[in-house]
Amino acid sequence: MIRAAAERLRAAGIDNPRHDAQLLMIEAFGDTRAALITAALAVVPAEVRARFEASVVRREAREPLQHILGWTGFYGLELKTDARALIPRPDSECAVEVALALVPEKGRLEIADLGTGSGCLLAALLANLPDAEGTGVEADPAAASLARENLALCGLEARASVFEGRWSDWTGWKTADLIISNPPYIPTRVIESLEPEVKDFDPAAALDGGADGLAAYREIIRLGGTYLKRRVPLVLEIGHDQRAAVLALLGAAGFTEMGHRLDLGGNDRCAWGLAPGRAN
Numbered sequence: 143m144i145r146a147a148a149e150r151l152r153a154a155g156i157d158n159p160r161h162d163a164q165l166l167m168i169e170a171f172g173d174t175r176a177a178l179i180t181a182a183l184a185v186v187p188a189e190v191r192a193r194f195e196a197s198v199v200r201r202e203a204r205e206p207l208q209h210i211l212g213w214t215g216f217y218g219l220e221l222k223t224d225a226r227a228l229i230p231r232p233d234s235e236c237a238v239e240v241a242l243a244l245v246p247e248k249g250r251l252e253i254a255d256l257g258t259g260s261g262c263l264l265a266a267l268l269a270n271l272p273d274a275e276g277t278g279v280e281a282d283p284a285a286a287s288l289a290r291e292n293l294a295l296c297g298l299e300a301r302a303s304v305f306e307g308r309w310s311d312w313t314g315w316k317t318a319d320l321i322i323s324n325p326p327y328i329p330t331r332v333i334e335s336l337e338p339e340v341k342d343f344d345p346a347a348a349l350d351g352g353a354d355g356l357a358a359y360r361e362i363i364r365l366g367g368t369y370l371k372r373r374v375p376l377v378l379e380i381g382h383d384q385r386a387a388v389l390a391l392l393g394a395a396g397f398t399e400m401g402h403r404l405d406l407g408g409n410d411r412c413a414w415g416l417a418p419g420r421a422n
Contacts, residue, residue, distance in 0.1 A: 143167065143186055147198045154202045162207050163198070169211050170194035204338035217266035221292045227285040228348045230262035233405035234324055237379045237412045238266045240403055241322045244375035244414065249273050256309050256323035256362060257281075259348060261289030263322050265296045278304040279312045282347060309362060315369035324379035325358035327351040355381060359388050367395030372419025382409035389413055 144163045151159035164175070170193035171178055186194075197210050208214040208223040215221075216230035217238050223229050241263075245251060251274040255264035258278030268276050278293075280286040286306045293302045305312050328349045333341055340349070351357055359378065366376045376397065380388050385402050392400050397415030405411035 143191070143194060147194070150198060150202055154204065156201065156204070162201055165207065165211065166197045166201065167194055170197060204342065206339045206343055209343065216262045217269070219262075219265055219269060219296055221260055221262055221265065222288065222295060223260065224288065225343055226282075226288040226345070227259035228324075228344050230260055233407065233409075233411050234263065234379055235266070236403050236405050237322060237324065237377055238263060238270075240401075240412050240414055241267060241320060241375065241377045242270055244377065244416075245271065245320050246373070246375075250275075251319040252276070252314065252317050253320040253322070254279060254312070254314055254318050256312075256321060257325045257348070257358070258289045258304065259285050259324070261292040261302075261304070263324060264289070264302060265292055265298055267320075267322065268293075268298045268301055269296060275301045276303075277312070277314055278302065279309055280304055280306060281308050282345065285345065285348070309365060315365060316371070318370060318374060320375050320377070321362075321366060321370065322377045323358075323362055325351070325362060327355045327358065327379075327381045327384060329353060329355040351381075354387075355384060356387055356391070359384075359391055363388075363391045363395045363397070366417055367397065370417035370419075372417060373398075374417040375414055376417060377412065377414045380410060380413050382411070385410040385413060389415075 144167050147163040148160040151162055168178055170190050200210050206229055208229045213220055214223045214230055217235050253267055253274055253276040255278045258264050258280045261278050264276050264278045278289045286304045289304050293299050326349055328351050330350055333349055389400050392415040396418030400415040403412040
């Protein structure tokens with residue numbers, strides 16, 4: 143059944159089709175990979191066959207694997223995933239690593255994740271900063287609800303909150319000790335050329351970064367340069383071709399000690415700078 147499903151997924155244009163077929167069978171089987179290997183020559187029970195077939199049909203239609211499974215791993219955490227927000231991706235983990243390296247101290251901190259979506263960045267930071275408190279800022283009520291569920295799932299609800307609204311309406315800029323964000327950064331004209339898993343299933347508002355993909359960066363960097371305390375790190379996930387543009391925006395706003403980092407695939411994925419300090 144796994145081999146046959148893998149062939150169907152390959153025909154549907156899916157990378158790593160056997161990997162996906164195996165994970166879908168494990169989910170339908172309701173046990174571990176080791177148990178599945180042990181049962182490899184057994185007759186598949188009817189209820190498992192039905193669950194597996196239903197999930198394969200969904201994946202053939204290019205619905206993301208993580209939506210079908212209902213979860214994904216991110217920075218050592220298991221998070222709920224569905225159509226309410228972007229799926230946490232391994233490449234985003236580099237932003238977490240940079241943020242953890244830049245925090246001014248490991249004690250009590252106020253951190254914020256702008257456009258928190260699933261809450262993955264905020265959850266990863268709080269899980270590794272046990273004395274920190276954090277806020278996810280999210281304009282979409284559906285995404286905000288998913289972030290709250292994930293923060294609770296990770297046992298972080300006592301140290302985390304989600305503000306529903308725009309970045310400009312959030313009042314925590316002046317007291318934050320660290321800002322992280324994975325904002326929308328895909329140029330509008332590019333969205334239709336993305337893989338079906340992205341363009342057909344990710345929320346459009348979480349993808350569309352305006353005509354040049356930089357609209358969100360301009361707003362976040364302007365607000366950060368105006369209101370953040372001096373030397374507060376601003377860590378931004380970026381598109382693979384946006385390093386120079388984002389670093390230029392940071393520099394023009396007065397940010398110092400700027401840098402960038404590559405993701406697992408060797409692409410530019412993260413840029414940062416330290417705030418100049420607000421004038422008021």
